[in-house]
Amino acid sequence: MTWIETVIIAIVEGLTEFLPVSSTGHMIITQNLLGIPQGDPFVHAFTFIIQFGAILSVVCLYWKRFFQLNPEPAPAGSTTWQRLKHKYYFYWLLFVGVLPAVVIGLAAKKSGLLDWLLDSVEVVAVMLVVGGVFMLFCDRMFNRGSDENKVNEKRAFRIGLYQCISVIPGVSRSMATIVGGMTQGLTRKRAAEFSFFLAVPTMAGATLLDLLDLLKEDAAWATPHNIAMLVLGCVVAFVVALLAMKWFVSFLTKYGFKAFGIYRIIVGGIIIVLLLTGHSLAMVD
Numbered sequence: 346m347t348w349i350e351t352v353i354i355a356i357v358e359g360l361t362e363f364l365p366v367s368s369t370g371h372m373i374i375t376q377n378l379l380g381i382p383q384g385d386p387f388v389h390a391f392t393f394i395i396q397f398g399a400i401l402s403v404v405c406l407y408w409k410r411f412f413q414l415n416p417e418p419a420p421a422g423s424t425t426w427q428r429l430k431h432k433y434y435f436y437w438l439l440f441v442g443v444l445p446a447v448v449i450g451l452a453a454k455k456s457g458l459l460d461w462l463l464d465s466v467e468v469v470a471v472m473l474v475v476g477g478v479f480m481l482f483c484d485r486m487f488n489r490g491s492d493e494n495k496v497n498e499k500r501a502f503r504i505g506l507y508q509c510i511s512v513i514p515g516v517s518r519s520m521a522t523i524v525g526g527m528t529q530g531l532t533r534k535r536a537a538e539f540s541f542f543l544a545v546p547t548m549a550g551a552t553l554l555d556l557l558d559l560l561k562e563d564a565a566w567a568t569p570h571n572i573a574m575l576v577l578g579c580v581v582a583f584v585v586a587l588l589a590m591k592w593f594v595s596f597l598t599k600y601g602f603k604a605f606g607i608y609r610i611i612v613g614g615i616i617i618v619l620l621l622t623g624h625s626l627a628m629v630d
Contacts, residue, residue, distance in 0.1 A: 346391070346574055350379050355395055355578040359585025362399040363541060363593050365480065365520030365605050366612075369396070370469040373514055374616065377466050377626040387571060389463050390555040391578065397552040398579025399586035403541045406590060410435075411542070435542075442501040442508070442539075443546045449509040454554065462514050467620060472515025473613030480606030483524055488601065490532035496539050500529040504539065508547065515613070518544065520602075534598045541590065 346354075357375045361368040372392050381388060404411050419431040430437050453459040462468055496504075507525025511518035519540055526536025559567075619626060 346381060346388070348574075348577070350381060351574045351578050352581055353379065354391075355398075355581035356585050358395050358578075359399050359402075359582040359587075360589050362396060362544075362582070362586050363519050363537075363590045365476075365517045365523065365602060366609055367469070367473065367476070367511075367515045367517040367520075368399070369393075369463070370473060370515035370517070373463065373466055373469050374612075374626070386559060389460060390559050391575065392463060393548070393551045393555045394575055395578035395582045397548045399582040400544045400548040401579075402583050402587040402590060403545055405583075406587060407538070407541065411545075438496055438498065438501040438539075439543060439546050441498050442505040442543045443550070444502070445505040445509050446512075446547050447550060449512055450551065451554075453512050454558075459512065462512070465514070466616065466626065468513065469515035470613045470616035470620065472513055473609045474617065476516055476520060477606040477609030477613060480520065480602040480609065483527070484601040484603065487524060487527040488533065490527055490530055490535070492532060492535075494530040494532075494535075496526075496531065496535070500526070500531070501539075501543075503529055504536075504543065508543065518547070520605075523597075533601065534594060537594055537597055 354372055354375050357371050358368050361371045369392060376388065376392075413435070415432050415434045417431075419428040423431065450459075453462075494500075504522050504525040507521045507528075508518060509521075510516050511521045519537075522540035522543055523533070523536045526539055527533060529536075531539070616626065
């Protein structure tokens with residue numbers, strides 16, 4: 346990968362990480378358009394690792410909430426465990442929410458399914474269209490949230506189950522978790538914010554797993570050039586995601602998912618037509 350390719354992919358990641366359009370899917374499409382060879386272990390790892398750079402923007406934007414402990418005293422008569430859980434309740438909810446993704450993600454990784462999916466632009470295109478059609482109607486189906494409803498253990502776990510669907514590139518982790526939250530009676534804004542928070546442990550785990558796998562396979566990838574590409578990609582994705590996330594919360598609260606659904610159908614449809622007519626997606630040889 347070149348410096349320019351790294352910057353382009355990182356910008357795409359930063360713009361799409363928190364939008365319900367599938368950042369992984371868009372990076373796979375971008376890699377195909379740039380003519381970057383698929384199947385390379387470093388390219389797979391790069392696709393996940395720079396997502397963690399974008400995810401860190403959540404910690405930056407919401408740092409007061411992310412590092413704040415529960416100020417309320419625990420109920421009288423609570424056990425030591427209950428008092429501990431009460432104090433660190435925010436982190437406990439993230440732990441509960443990420444558990445399903447840990448199980449499903451590890452299974453998909455160990456079976457080789459995840460690597461196969463990451464090489465399939467066809468899967469991305471189909472899921473963009475399917476998800477786009479769903480998003481045209483999901484506001485009418487699930488937008489019944491109340492400000493009185495807050496994230497609890499049961500809701501966090503169920504949102505985590507929805508997140509597992511996003512192991513398929515093109516689905517969008519953001520869409521899956523936000524819609525999952527809305528099905529649990531959360532408002533769009535509250536569901537979106539919990540989706541952001543849940544992304545931190547999810548992508549931290551995925552990044553760590555990919556780094557370990559790379560080191561186990563062959564440390565030859567760890568050239569100064571490749572490491573510089575990872576650092577640059579993470580920094581660019583962080584800055585762009587920080588700007589995109591602030592805009593997204595405002596837009597989603599006001600307008601909902603429909604515009605994103607239309608966009609997904611158009612992009613996915615164009616790619617399907619190109620593939621069916623035998624055209625190459627590569628814009629660069």
